[in-house]
Amino acid sequence: xxxxxxxxxxxxxxLFSQCAGAAEYSGRARVIDGDTFSIRQQRIRIAAIxxxxxxxxxxxNGAEWACGVEARSYLxxxxxxxxxxCTIIDEGQYRRxxxxxxxxxxxxxxxxxxxxxxxxxxxxxxxxxxxxxDAYHQAEDTARGRRLGQWAAxxxxxxxxxxxxxxxxxxxxxxxxxxxxLFEAPNWLTPGGKSRLFSVVCLRELNNIGAGxxxxxxxxxx
Numbered sequence: 338x339x340x341x342x343x344x345x346x347x348x349x350x351x352l353f354s355q356c357a358g359a360a361e362y363s364g365r366a367r368v369i370d371g372d373t374f375s376i377r378q379q380r381i382r383i384a385a386i387x388x389x390x391x392x393x394x395x396x397x398n399g400a401e402w403a404c405g406v407e408a409r410s411y412l413x414x415x416x417x418x419x420x421x422x423c424t425i426i427d428e429g430q431y432r433r434x435x436x437x438x439x440x441x442x443x444x445x446x447x448x449x450x451x452x453x454x455x456x457x458x459x460x461x462x463x464x465x466x467x468x469x470x471d472a473y474h475q476a477e478d479t480a481r482g483r484r485l486g487q488w489a490a491x492x493x494x495x496x497x498x499x500x501x502x503x504x505x506x507x508x509x510x511x512x513x514x515x516x517x518x519l520f521e522a523p524n525w526l527t528p529g530g531k532s533r534l535f536s537v538v539c540l541r542e543l544n545n546i547g548a549g550x551x552x553x554x555x556x557x558x559x
Contacts, residue, residue: 362434363422371408372446372455373433374416380433381423383446384466385473387458387495388412392502395492404492408454411486415448416440426466437468444469450476453486456494 364376371388374381389395389404396402423436438445449455450473457477459470481488493501 360425361422362425362436363420366416366419366421368409368413368417371405371412372449374412374421376421376423380431381425381438382429382433382435383449383455384426384435384437384462385457385459385468385470386446386449386455388449388455389487389492389495390498390502393492393495393498395487395490397490402490402492404487404490407486408449411452411454412445412449416445421445426468427461427463435462437466447473447476451480451485453480453484453488456487458496 362376362379362381366374366376368374369380370391372383372386374383388408391405391409393403393405394401395404397404419440421438421440423434423438425434425436427435429435446455447469450457457473459473462468480486
């Protein structure tokens, strides 16, 4: 299939500018789960922590406890709808950014650890970052000793939960919806006016450069 060189150049410029400004990312936060939020459709994972998945449950005080719902609610009270600034230290799966994030001077990840809402997850972080790991370890030890949040419950590690539930529908609503829908790009971006069902990889890339329409002109670089 012949590609549109003009659109390809524009797309490259957008991707390049996004990458060039990735050292710091800021804006109004929309919470997705206990360790992930979005800013202008860009998903950001909070570095160094691993909260329960949204559908994950455990046992606390003899009853089932929705640890994923609680972690998300706690993070929402902390940052949802507020201005957040992140220092980006890595890029995760599906081009999701990974960063140490702040609301004013408050370290968001550290607050989640202090509250017992997320354990530490450090082994996947790149070397050479400047995160204050001593403070994180101290906060986790204190939360565990005081049996705060998940430390008073019986739950699987979130990584184990993800592995055991990997056959389920992705916990990523926009990807799922896009994958099962047909979108039409405007005529000036689709030679011959053809509409197509676009690939999930393409949808993710467009989401990360801030495209507002799912599947927008993905045909050009499939």
